[in-house]
Each structure stands twice: as C-alpha cells, then as structure tokens.
Amino acid sequence: xxxxxxxxxVRAAARAADRSVAPLAADPDGxxxxxxxxxxxxxxxxxxxxxRSPDSELHGRERAVAxxxxxxxxxxxxxxxxxxFAGGDNVQSPPDSAFTVNDVCDAYVLAAAGGPELHAVKAxxxxxxxxxxxxLLAGGxxxxxxxWELSAALARLHRSFPDDRLLARAExxxxxxxxxxxxxxxxxxxxxxxxxxxxxALLLLAEVLGRTDLTAAVERNLTATLDLxxxxxxxxxxxSRRQDQKLSFALWPYLPHYRLLxxxxxxxxxxxxARLAAADGIVDSDLLAQTFLTPDLGRTLPDPEPEQLPRHRxxxxxxxxxxxxxxxxxxxxxGSDVPEHRRIRSGLACNPTFLxxxxxxxxxxxxxxxxxxxxxxxxxxxxxxxxxxHRYRLTQTLTTAYYQPLPKDRRRDDGAYRLVDEGRFxxxxxxxxxxxxxxxxxxxxxxxLREDGADLRIDISxxxxxxxxxxxxxxxxxxxxxxxxxxxxxxLTTDPMTYRVGDDEIRVEATVEKGEPLAGPDRSDLLxxxxxxxxxxxxxxxxxxxNRVYLGGHGPQALTLTLRATSQA
Numbered sequence: 255x256x257x258x259x260x261x262x263x264v265r266a267a268a269r270a271a272d273r274s275v276a277p278l279a280a281d282p283d284g285x286x287x288x289x290x291x292x293x294x295x296x297x298x299x300x301x302x303x304x305x306r307s308p309d310s311e312l313h314g315r316e317r318a319v320a321x322x323x324x325x326x327x328x329x330x331x332x333x334x335x336x337x338x339f340a341g342g343d344n345v346q347s348p349p350d351s352a353f354t355v356n357d358v359c360d361a362y363v364l365a366a367a368g369g370p371e372l373h374a375v376k377a378x379x380x381x382x383x384x385x386x387x388x389x390l391l392a393g394g395x396x397x398x399x400x401x402w403e404l405s406a407a408l409a410r411l412h413r414s415f416p417d418d419r420l421l422a423r424a425e426x427x428x429x430x431x432x433x434x435x436x437x438x439x440x441x442x443x444x445x446x447x448x449x450x451x452x453x454x455a456l457l458l459l460a461e462v463l464g465r466t467d468l469t470a471a472v473e474r475n476l477t478a479t480l481d482l483x484x485x486x487x488x489x490x491x492x493x494s495r496r497q498d499q500k501l502s503f504a505l506w507p508y509l510p511h512y513r514l515l516x517x518x519x520x521x522x523x524x525x526x527x528a529r530l531a532a533a534d535g536i537v538d539s540d541l542l543a544q545t546f547l548t549p550d551l552g553r554t555l556p557d558p559e560p561e562q563l564p565r566h567r568x569x570x571x572x573x574x575x576x577x578x579x580x581x582x583x584x585x586x587x588x589g590s591d592v593p594e595h596r597r598i599r600s601g602l603a604c605n606p607t608f609l610x611x612x613x614x615x616x617x618x619x620x621x622x623x624x625x626x627x628x629x630x631x632x633x634x635x636x637x638x639x640x641x642x643x644h645r646y647r648l649t650q651t652l653t654t655a656y657y658q659p660l661p662k663d664r665r666r667d668d669g670a671y672r673l674v675d676e677g678r679f680x681x682x683x684x685x686x687x688x689x690x691x692x693x694x695x696x697x698x699x700x701x702x703l704r705e706d707g708a709d710l711r712i713d714i715s716x717x718x719x720x721x722x723x724x725x726x727x728x729x730x731x732x733x734x735x736x737x738x739x740x741x742x743x744x745x746l747t748t749d750p751m752t753y754r755v756g757d758d759e760i761r762v763e764a765t766v767e768k769g770e771p772l773a774g775p776d777r778s779d780l781l782x783x784x785x786x787x788x789x790x791x792x793x794x795x796x797x798x799x800x801n802r803v804y805l806g807g808h809g810p811q812a813l814t815l816t817l818r819a820t821s822q823a
Contacts, residue, residue, distance in 0.1 A: 257517060257554040264552045266532075267541040268309035274539035275300045275321070279312050282320035286328050291339040292350070294329040295357035296540065298322045302364045302375065303543035310542070319371055326378040329354075337386040338393070348393025349400035352407035355386050356458075359410035364546055366414070380415070387411055391423050397601075398440065399447045401427045402455035409462040424459065432456065432471045435571040438478030443572055443603065444496040445482075445489040448475055449507035457511065461548075473515055479508065480523055481567035481576050485583050485612045487533065492587045492605050493572040499605045500796065505531045510544055514551050522559025529558055564705060566644060573638040575646060577703040582819035583612035584708050586701045588638030588648040592631070596677045598788040604796070606632040608648060608699065611707060613819030614758030617728035620798050623712065624784045625809070626720045627695045628654045628678060631786020635699070644703040651697075654678050655690035664688075679787070693717060707760070707817040711767075714809035722806040723815070724783045725762065726798040731755040736803050737775045743802040745775040751803065757822040762803070762815065769811035780806035 275297060278284070286294060301322040304312040312318040332339055338346040339354055358379055365376040390408060395401055405424040412420040433441035440452050453472045460468035482490040487505050491498045509531035516524035545552040564579040573589030586609055591602035598604050609621040623633035635648035654677070664687040671684040695716035702709040714721055725746075727733070735751035736744035744751075748771075750763040766772060773780040781804035785795045805813075 259552055260554045264545055265309045266536040267545055268307050270536045271300050271304045271539045271542040272311050275304055276311060278321045279317045282317045283324055286325055291329060291332050291354045294325050295354040298325045299357045299361040299543050300539050302361050303546055306368055307542055322375050330382055333382060333385060337389040348390055349395045349404050351386060352390060352404040355383060355407040356410055358383050359414055360543060360547055362414050383411060384415055391419060398433050398442055399451040403451050406455035406458045409459050413462055434471050437569040437571050438474040439572055442495050444494040444498055445491050445503045446498040447496055453511045476512055480527060490585055492607050493574045493589050493603055495601055495603045499603060506537055510551055516555055517550050517553050520556050522557055525555045526558035528555055568640060577644060579705040581706045581821050584703050585610040586646055588635030590634035592634045593636035593650055606634050611760060611817055613760050614821035615755040616731060616753055616758040616760045618725060618760055619728050619800055620726040622724045624722045626784060627652055629787040631788060633697050646701045648699040652695045653692055655692045657685060658689035660688055707819045710815040712813050714811045718808050720780050721809050722781055722783060722804055725803040727753045727801040729800055733803050739775060739778055745781055746803050746805050747772050747774060759820045761818040764805055765814045767812040767814060770807055773806040
C-alpha cells in the first residue's frame with residue numbers, strides 16, 4: 255500500500271513555488287524583459303502548478319493565469335522559425351531548446367488537467383511544443399548529458415502529442431548506452447549535470463518507455479553519491495569533468511530523486527539523504543510541479559537509516575577515496591585527465607587539489623603542490639594506487655626535452671619547418687624529427703587516512719627545482735603558529751600550526767626527511783602557487799581563494815605532513 259501524503263513536504267514545496275512566482279502574479283502584465291527562454295518556460299510551469307495547488311497562495315487566482323499568459327507570449331517571441339529558441343551562447347541549440355521544451359511539455363500536462371481557465375494556456379503551450387518537434391527530431395548535441403535531456407524532450411512530446419518518430423529517435427539516442435561507469439558515476443562525473451540533467455531525464459524516460467534499466471542507473475548514481483556527500487551539505491566535485499570541478503555544489507538538487515526512489519524502494523539511506531537535502535528548507539521552486547507530475551514524490555518518506563561510521567569508499571574509475579569518521583571527513587583524489595591529455599580543456603578533469611579535510615566548521619578545502627618544472631603546472635596524479643584499506647599512493651612523472659639539431663635528411667633550405675605542439679609549447683621546429691635529451695621529474699604522495707585526519711609523505715625527485723605546497727583553509731578562522739605573509743597567506747615551517755573555528759580545529763605539522771630545510775618567510779618567492787603555462791599564457795589562473803598556508807623549498811625533497819582533526823560536531 256502506498257504511504258500517505260506528506261502534507262508538510264507539499265506545503266513546503268508550495269511555499270518555495272510562491273516565493274518564486276507570487277511577485278510575477280502581483281504584476282501579471284509586466285513584460286519579463288531579459289529572461290532567457292528556459293527561465294520563461296520554468297516560470298510558466300511553476301505558475302500553473304501554484305494555480306492548481308490548494309497549498310499555494312495563488313490557488314485559483316486569475317492573476318496567476320494572466321502572468322503565465324504574459325510569459326508564454328514572451329516565450330513564443332523568442333522561438334525561431336525552426337522551432338528552436340534564440341539566445342544564449344549556443345545559438346538555436348537543439349539541446350538547450352530541449353530544456354525549455356521539457357518544461358513546456360510538463361506545463362502542458364498540468365494545464366490539461368486544470369479547469370477551463372487554463373484552456374488558452376494549454377493551447378499556447380501546445381503551439382510552442384509542436385513547433386519545436388521537427389527540430390528536436392533532427393537536432394544534434396555536443397555533451398554527453400545533452401543526449402538524455404533531448405531524449406526526455408522527445409519522450410515528453412510523445413506523451414502529450416503521440417508520434418512514433420519521437421520514440422524511435424529517443425531510442426536511437428538510448429541505443430548508445432547510458433554513460434555510467436562501474437562505480438555509478440556518469441562519464442562527466444559532475445554533480446551539477448547528474449542532479450539537474452541526467453537523473454531527471456533518465457527517470458522520465460524510464461516512465462514513458464517502461465525502461466526499468468534506466469531507473470536502475472539512477473539508483474546506482476544516487477548510491478555512489480551517498481559517499482560523496484560532505485559534512486557541510488554539499489557534494490564532492492573535485493573529480494568532475496565539468497564547470498563544477500572548482501565549485502561547491504549543494505545537495506538540494508538531488509532531493510526529488512533521493513526522495514522518489516526512497517519512497518518507491520524503501521531505502522532508508524536514500525531517505526536519510528533526502529532529509530539532509532531538505533535540512534535547510536525547500537528552495538527548489540520546481541518541486542510543487544513535480545508533486546503533480548509524479549504523485550509518489552509527495553508521499554511520506556520511509557524511516558531514514560542512520561549513517562554508519564566510520565566508513566570508507568574508493569571509486570577506482572574516478573580515482574577518488576573518501577574516509578569518514580565522527581571526527582574527520584577526508585577526500586583523496588588522483589583522477590585528473592591532464593597527465594594523459596597534456597592540456598587544460600573544457601570537459602577534462604583539471605582540478606589539481608589532491609586532498610580535502612573537514613573537521614566540523616574547520617575545513618581544509620584544498621591541498622595542492624606546485625613545482626617550477628618547465629612551467630608544466632602543479633602536481634596532478636597520473637596514477638593512484640591503493641596500497642592497503644586506507645592507504646594510497648599518488649604518482650606523476652613529467653618528461654620534457656631539449657632538442658638537438660635536425661638530421662641532414664630532415665633539413666630544409668628555406669627553414670620552413672612544421673608547426674608542432676610538443677606537449678609543452680608549439681613552434682615551427684619539427685620536434686618529432688629531432689634527437690631529444692629528456693629531462694624527468696617525479697612526484698609521489700603517499701596518503702594514510704586515519705580516523706582523525708591523514709598522514710602524507712611527499713617525495714619530489716629529479717633536477718633541483720623550486721616547489722610549494724599550498725594548504726587552503728575555508729575562511730572563518732586564522733592559522734595559529736604560522737608566520738603571516740600578508741594578502742591572506744601564511745608560511746609554515748617545522749613548527750606545528752592549528753586552524754581553529756569555534757571548537758573545531760585542524761593541526762598541521764611538517765617534518766623534512768630528506769633535502770634542504772623548508773623556506774622561511776624571507777623566501778616568499780618560493781611560497782606561491784603556480785598554475786602553469788596553460789593558464790598564465792592566457793593571463794588566467796585556477797588559484798584557490800581563502801586562508802592559504804605555504805611550505806616551500808627546493809627539490810629533491812622528502813617530507814611528511816601530519817594532519818589531525820578535532821571536531822565537536
């Protein structure tokens with residue numbers, strides 16, 4: 255028997271919708287200037303849901319319908335003759351238009367189940383949706399998640415305006431196979447795109463097509479994400495291949511998926527995640543509409559399953575480990591794509607952070623290692639080995655070369671040689687044809703994860719080059735025991751330091767095992783992070799912000815770093 259309706263959840267969803275659209279209904283004839291097409295469609299959908307919901311202050315209010323009509327006119331005005339929508343960086347993009355069509359089709363379902371006051375709205379939505387059909391049938395994509403968003407739009411169109419061509423095209427995309435790895439991560443490894451695009455699209459496709467395998471894929475992804483939820487209510491993104499790899503991403507967009515599958519499967523761990531996602535209140539204005547479209551979402555959650563601590567998870571495909579105890583939450587990461595591809599590129603995992611540590615309110619957001627080796631950028635592990643249950647070794651070997659004169663049979667009288675990228679820079683020197691004198695630099699970081707933090711051993715070998723280890727702490731405290739350098743940075747020598755926020759703290763101690771002593775504050779030239787030439791050649795950087803503590807010196811070097819957490823959380 256289905257669980258009863260969760261009235262408190264539905265009322266909270268209605269309040270979130272009202273916060274978004276009540277101001278629009280207060281001025282129903284106000285033109286929505288500058289609102290992108292996706293925003294217009296979402297507003298229409300939310301206005302209709304609020305109009306239909308007894309828990310909304312706009313229930314049955316004519317001004318909600320009038321505001322929806324105003325927004326529909328604006329939406330139709332930015333729909334081109336092709337049926338795709340104008341605006342944004344991707345001009346008349348089929349997948350970007352699919353996001354809008356998905357909301358248009360959902361709004362159509364909501365309006366169709368409403369009263370006669372919504373008939374004109376329903377007709378306008380049908381006109382917009384059907385005008386986009388041919389373009390979405392023929393359109394292409396340029397990112398992995400676009401396939402599923404576009405397929406979901408095709409399925410939604412078929413749901414309201416049956417056309418076998420729509421299902422055939424969606425099945426053609428799905429025949430490529432869902433890009434989910436054995437650990438439950440999608441190929442983009444992105445929390446943003448998993449929660450906002452792929453999971454909702456696959457759930458919709460599962461419903462329309464009767465594909466239980468698609469629901470299973472979403473369940474696998476949500477299961478993997480459980481171990482990526484951080485103590486601050488965000489989801490780990492350091493391993494992402496998309497824009498969120500350098501951002502903090504909240505858990506709340508996962509709420510409808512954890513909630514729905516918890517209700518349908520009885521999984522208490524999903525119920526716990528759903529409650530955590532809603533711990534700060536319901537902020538998603540779309541949830542009200544979703545309770546109409548998927549009634550199970552509004553039912554009562556099963557009892558949450560208590561979190562089992564300590565716990566440890568290693569994701570081999572992303573090369574990421576998370577160790578969680580009552581005292582510390584530690585993440586070790588060695589899955590960058592840069593060592594293999596030798597470039598910084600959209601769609602690659604580029605973040606050089608290899609460790610994070612949470613101790614309640616005291617947070618070490620990033621540990622990074624910068625080396626001045628031919629300006630090839632900071633340490634990004636090419637390998638991550640699991641040595642024991644909680645021990646890992648990260649390794650990167652950089653190789654570049656000095657080039658000798660061209661052999662006689664490769665020389666040209668005009669000096670016009672091929673412009674070639676040799677992995678570090680490009681020049682008209684026909685690099686592959688030249689003898690090379692290779693120079694190699696290897697960095698190894700061994701990490702032993704403990705209940706109260708981590709022990710690191712860092713080995714830097716190869717030619718003598720400057721290096722700097724950067725520890726970036728989240729604002730809220732101040733390093734005690736480190737020497738201030740100004741501009742939000744400090745120098746750590748062999749004396750221990752603590753970073754305290756309230757009753758929570760992280761203690762750091764460094765010991766040199768081999769090589770010269772650590773640089774003092776008088777060598778501030780060594781105490782800086784270098785993002786590498788891929789950023790600096792364009793005047794950019796991927797540097798962190800926060801309270802930055804540096805250790806530095808000249809390699810070869812071997813040192814240990816002890817991180818200990820004390821948390822009252």
